[in-house]
Amino acid sequence: MTQRSVEPRLVEHLEITPQVAPKNHPVGSDFLLKTVIENLNDGVIVMDLHACVLHANSRLAKLVRCSASEMIGFPAYDFLSLIEGWSFFGLPPDGSLPSASCEWREGQLRRQDGRQFWAEVNSTLLYDDDGNPIATLITVMDITERKWLEEYLRLMESVVVNANEMVMISQVEENIDPLELRINYVNDAFLKVTGYRAADVIGRSAELLIGPKTDREELDRIRTALKNHESAKAELIFHRQDESYFWADMNTVPIRNEHGQVTHFVSVMREVTERKHTEEQLRRNAFHDPLTGLPNRLLFTERLTEVISRSRNQENNLFAVLFLDLDRFKVINDSLGHLIGDQLLIAIARRLEVCVKRSDLVARLGGDEFTILLDNILDEAATHQVAERIHLELSRPFNLNGHEVFTTVSIGIALSSTDFEFTEDMLRGADIAMYRAKALGKACHEVFDTEMHNQAMLQMQLENDLRRAVEREEFVVYYQPIVSLITGRLAGFEALVRWMHPERGLISPGDFIPIAEETGLILPMGKLILREACRQLSEWQRLYPKHRRLSMSVNLSSRQFSQRGTIDLLRDVLQETGLSPAFLKLEITETAIMENTESAMDTLLQLKSMGIQLSVDDFGTGYSSLGYLYRFPMDILKIDRSFISRVDTDGEKLELVRTIITLAWNLGMDVVAEGVETTKQLAQLKMLKCEYGQGYLFSKPMSPADTTIFLTQANPLEHVAQSFPSSPE
Numbered sequence: 001m002t003q004r005s006v007e008p009r010l011v012e013h014l015e016i017t018p019q020v021a022p023k024n025h026p027v028g029s030d031f032l033l034k035t036v037i038e039n040l041n042d043g044v045i046v047m048d049l050h051a052c053v054l055h056a057n058s059r060l061a062k063l064v065r066c067s068a069s070e071m072i073g074f075p076a077y078d079f080l081s082l083i084e085g086w087s088f089f090g091l092p093p094d095g096s097l098p099s100a101s102c103e104w105r106e107g108q109l110r111r112q113d114g115r116q117f118w119a120e121v122n123s124t125l126l127y128d129d130d131g132n133p134i135a136t137l138i139t140v141m142d143i144t145e146r147k148w149l150e151e152y153l154r155l156m157e158s159v160v161v162n163a164n165e166m167v168m169i170s171q172v173e174e175n176i177d178p179l180e181l182r183i184n185y186v187n188d189a190f191l192k193v194t195g196y197r198a199a200d201v202i203g204r205s206a207e208l209l210i211g212p213k214t215d216r217e218e219l220d221r222i223r224t225a226l227k228n229h230e231s232a233k234a235e236l237i238f239h240r241q242d243e244s245y246f247w248a249d250m251n252t253v254p255i256r257n258e259h260g261q262v263t264h265f266v267s268v269m270r271e272v273t274e275r276k277h278t279e280e281q282l283r284r285n286a287f288h289d290p291l292t293g294l295p296n297r298l299l300f301t302e303r304l305t306e307v308i309s310r311s312r313n314q315e316n317n318l319f320a321v322l323f324l325d326l327d328r329f330k331v332i333n334d335s336l337g338h339l340i341g342d343q344l345l346i347a348i349a350r351r352l353e354v355c356v357k358r359s360d361l362v363a364r365l366g367g368d369e370f371t372i373l374l375d376n377i378l379d380e381a382a383t384h385q386v387a388e389r390i391h392l393e394l395s396r397p398f399n400l401n402g403h404e405v406f407t408t409v410s411i412g413i414a415l416s417s418t419d420f421e422f423t424e425d426m427l428r429g430a431d432i433a434m435y436r437a438k439a440l441g442k443a444c445h446e447v448f449d450t451e452m453h454n455q456a457m458l459q460m461q462l463e464n465d466l467r468r469a470v471e472r473e474e475f476v477v478y479y480q481p482i483v484s485l486i487t488g489r490l491a492g493f494e495a496l497v498r499w500m501h502p503e504r505g506l507i508s509p510g511d512f513i514p515i516a517e518e519t520g521l522i523l524p525m526g527k528l529i530l531r532e533a534c535r536q537l538s539e540w541q542r543l544y545p546k547h548r549r550l551s552m553s554v555n556l557s558s559r560q561f562s563q564r565g566t567i568d569l570l571r572d573v574l575q576e577t578g579l580s581p582a583f584l585k586l587e588i589t590e591t592a593i594m595e596n597t598e599s600a601m602d603t604l605l606q607l608k609s610m611g612i613q614l615s616v617d618d619f620g621t622g623y624s625s626l627g628y629l630y631r632f633p634m635d636i637l638k639i640d641r642s643f644i645s646r647v648d649t650d651g652e653k654l655e656l657v658r659t660i661i662t663l664a665w666n667l668g669m670d671v672v673a674e675g676v677e678t679t680k681q682l683a684q685l686k687m688l689k690c691e692y693g694q695g696y697l698f699s700k701p702m703s704p705a706d707t708t709i710f711l712t713q714a715n716p717l718e719h720v721a722q723s724f725p726s727s728p729e
C-alpha cells in the first residue's frame, strides 16, 4: 500500500480539512457539513482522480473494517474492490476521465479481508470553479440484506414456479365467498394439470375447477374453514379445461400481512388421481369377487346391515334376502373341469343380474353360492316372482366352450318381516330355507319360516350336544350282520354308530352324521368308532374261534376319507387291536369318492396295499356314474336299499339289480344287497347269485351285548334257515 501525498489544492477546494473545526468558526457550514456526512447512513468516500482517498466517513470505515485515518492518502481499491468488471467508483481503470458526471450502480464489493457485500454505489464527479473535474464523491450503501431478501424471494418464486405441485393464490376481498375469490397467481404445474392457459385463469375464481364430480360437502367444509381464516386440507375431484377430472390433494392456507389481516389464500395441490384409482381398485378387490366381478360377502353383509338398521326407523319397509346354491355344481366342475366351472359361474352371475332391479344387489358368497338383496319390495309374492324369473332364466342351457351345460338352482328366501335382528341371522335364515328347497327336490325355492327357525335352533342345539358327546364319548357301536346268501352263514358285521343322548335317548346316525361331517366332529368320532369296532371284532374272534373269520365293515365318511391322517390312524388301530387287515372292510360312498377324485386314487391304493378291503356303499344313490368303478380298486359293491326294497315287486328294478351284479362280477367285485327285509327279496337275490345280504330280515343292528348273545347262539340265523336248505348252519 503506497500513500500518496494529497493535493492541498483539492483539500482546500473541498474545504474538508479533517477533524477539527476552523478557528473562530464554532458552528461553521464546514463543520455542519462534516457532521452531517459523519452521521449519514451511507458510507461516504471522496477520492482524487487517481482514486486516492481524500476523506471517508466512519460509516464507510465501518463498512470496510478500517479506520478513516488508515485510508486517507491510500488508493481506495486497497480497501475495497469490485467483484464485477465495472469501472471503479466511476473512474475508468485506465486513468482517463469518467464519461459521466454521475453514476449509480449496484454491485458486489469486496473488503480488504476478502468478505463481500452488496452495495448501491453512487459516484459524482466534483469540479473546480473552472469546471475541471477534481475529485469523485462516492456514497456506498450496504444493501446486502435487501439483496438477500430479493434473492430469497426470487428463489422462493422459482420454487413455486417450477414446483411439481400446483400453486394457486387468490386475493381476499371483503364479503366475497372464499371460493369465488379472484385468482391472481397460478404456477406452471397448475396450468399443466388443468390444461388452462394463465390468461384463462387469472382474474377468475377457483370455481372453474369445480364440476359435477366435486364433493359439495367437502367444498362447504373448506369454505367454512377459510371464512374463519383457518387452513383447510382436502382430497377433491377437480375438473380440467377439457372437463375430464382429476383427484387433488389440496392444502389451502391464509396469508396475513404485517397487520395480521388475511390478504391472500395460497392453495398447494398435488394430483393424486393415480393413487386414488389404486385405492379404488384395492377397495373393489376387497369388496368384489374377482371371478364374476359381483360384490362379495363383505360388501353384501355391509349393505344388508345398512338396510336392516335403516328399516328399524322405517315401518313397512319390506326387503328380502335370496340365498342361491347351484344344484350339482360339483358334478359339472369335476366332469368338465374347473375352467368350464368358472365360466358357468360367470355366466350365471350375468343372468342373475338381469333378473333383478338395478337397485337390488347380487353377490357371490363363494363357491356356487350367490345371494340377492331385494330392497323395497311390495310383498312376499314379489320375491316368488324373482325366484321364478331366476329358475326360468337359468333353465336355458349354457354354451360353454362348445359344451351345452344345464343347471338348476335351489333358492332360500328370508323376508325382513320375520324380524331378524342381525345380518348373519337373516343370511342364515335364507341359507336354511335354501337347504329345505334342496331337500324338497332342487330347482325350487322356499321361504324361511319360524318352523324352520325352530328346526335350525334344534340343529344348533344338536351341534353343541354333539361336541360334548365327542368329549364324553357318548357313542355306542351297533352291529348288523352281513350274511352269505350262498351258505346262509354269518359273514361279518357292519358297525353302525348310535348316539346315547343323555336326554333324548338313542339317536340314529342319519340325524347327526351330517352335522358331524359339517362341523368336522366326524373325525374324532370316526376314530372312536373305528377303534371300538376293530377292538370288538378282534375280541370276538379270540373268544369264539368258530367266528374267527368274521369281517367288520366300518363306514368312512367323505371327510374322513379325504383326511391325510386316516391312513396312519388305520395303521395304528390295526396294530393296537391286533386285528388282521384282511378282516377290515371300509365302506365309502360314491359321493365321497367323487368329492375327492384327485386324492381318492392315491388313498384307495394305500388302503389296498395295507390289505384292507374296500366297499362302495349305497351304490346307485349318488353319482351313478359307472366310470369310476373301472378306475378305482374296489372289492365290494353294496347295492342300495332303494333297489332291493322293490326287487320282489318291480321287474324293472330286478333287471337293474341283475345288470349291476353282472357289472360288479366283470370288475371282480363281490356284491352285498343292502336292506333285505323279506324272504321274497332274499329269494330273488339268491336267484341272481348275489353273494351277500344285509337287512332286517337277518337282523337289525344290535347293541354289543346283544351281538355277543347272537354270536353265542347255536344257530342265530335259524329264522331264515329254510331259505338255505342245502347248507344248514
Ligand code: C2E
Binding pocket: 480, 495, 496, 497, 508, 509, 510, 513, 526, 529, 555, 556, 557, 587, 617, 618, 641, 674, 675, 676, 677, 694, 695, 696, 697, 701
Ligand atoms: P349305511 O352304511 O348304508 O348303513 C346301512 C343303514 O341301513 C343303517 O342305517 C341300517 O340300520 C339300515 N338298514 C339295514 N338294513 C335295513 C333294512 O332292512 N331296512 C331298513 N329300512 N334299513 C336297514 P343306520 O344305522 O341308521 O345308518 C345310516 C347311515 O349312517 C349309514 O348308512 C351310514 O352311511 C351312516 N353311518 C352309520 N354309522 C356310521 C359310522 O360309524 N360312521 C360313518 N361315517 N357313517 C355311519
Ligand code: MG
Binding pocket: 494, 555, 587, 617
Ligand atoms: Mg355302510
Ligand code: MG
Binding pocket: 617, 618, 638, 640, 674
Ligand atoms: Mg349303505
